[in-house]
Amino acid sequence: MDDADRSAREFGSRRAPGAGTLEGPPIETIESVFAVYETRTDGEQLLYYGEPRLPPEQLMGELWPAFREAGYEAQLTARKGEYVLVAEPIDVGVDGVPWTNVVLFLATVASTLFAGAQWYYVNPFEDPIGAVVAAWPFTVAILGVLGVHEMGHYVMSRYHRVNASLPYFLPVPTLIGTMGAVIKMKGRMPDRKALFDIGVAGPLAGLIATVVVTVVGLHMQPVTAPPGLVDSPNAVQIRLGYPPLLEFLAAIFDQPLYRDDPATAVNPVVIGGWVGMFITFLNLIPVGQLDGGHILRAMVGDLQETIAAVVPGVLFGLAGYLYYVSGESGNSVFIWVFWGLFATLIAAVGPAKPVDDERLGPGRLLLGVVTFALGVLCFMPVPIAIVG
Secondary structure, three states: OOHHHHHHHHHHOOOOOOOOOOOOOOHHHHHOOEEEEEEEEEOOEEEEEEEEOOOHHHHHHHHHHHHHHOOEEEEEEEEOOEEEEEEEEOOOOOOOOOHHHHHHHHHHHHHHHHHHHHHOOOOOOOOHHHHHHHHHHHHHHHHHHHHHHHHHHHHHHHHOOOEEOOOEEEEOOOOOOEEEEEOOEEOOOOEHHHHHHHHHHHHHHHHHHHHHHHHHHHOOOOEEOOOOOOOOOOOOEEEEOOOHHHHHHHHHOOOOOOOOOOOEEOOHHHHHHHHHHHHHHHHOOOOOOOHHHHHHHHHHOOHHHHHHHHHHHHHHHHHHHHHHOOOOOOHHHHHHHHHHHHHHHHHHHOOOOOOEOOOOOHHHHHHHHHHHHHHHOOOOOOOEEEEO
């Protein structure tokens, strides 16, 4: 046995420091599709230099399960003209305090309290304590539906041993004080089941939280504008479109939505439910890395990309219909034009592609259809109109 072969074989049984028992796959497994001529370590990374015996995609399809079984995420890269198989230990836990997540969460608490106070007609500059007292239910509602949605993804990612971050909340000075929340995922999807489960878990978990928040909000006291504000020439009225799901919940619980009373509106907690429904619909748009893109890719395979190519045109068409036929202008038209452009971008990037592309069973296919149907119940052609 020469030195290179001995090095490779010893490397195959290496234990990664600080990561428990993490062993690379046997070198014979790698050699069957990747001719290794040198091995190195870089921290906890395992580096295999060699020549592929198969096309890259087929090669990784052969090796990926072996590395995953050994506790590593592997990818093939090219460095200075050499092929390198880079394997990193799979780490699906949280190391230390996630300060970035914590800071963004606290900032989003502040921004949603600020936005929520104005829905309760409290000036946060003149009465900051009163603003917090009034607006905390709104903040809990907004962060609740967003947080549960993202934690649905996170928990299912942990279940399938896919590396994912905790949610990053996005504080932005909007009407609701945030642009939502996201999680970051690293590494490849093991199979269609994992892709489907991770994709569908967020919308379904978030929708359960949304229904709870909406029902609670519908039973809370409505808010009334201060005397004289409605008739003020400087007053700006915000009208929210109500999706079928919210209409249904209001009907079965016999709660009014105060459409015809400009001085009275539903409790702002209901707006938290409205946000949950709107976020659910947007995330289920079946393009790219959105939840809908993940779910549809898992359900229909490469056909998803054909469907995704049509989606931007549908969104642009909706914007055109609202502008030229319905006479809408401003916010709603801008929303669908923006999402048409965004869908074009992420459709071009493409969906996640699982290593094992075996088809889903009928149970998951049915659940996918139900999930998209629930997304349709969250759709509203005119989400928001500002009248001033």
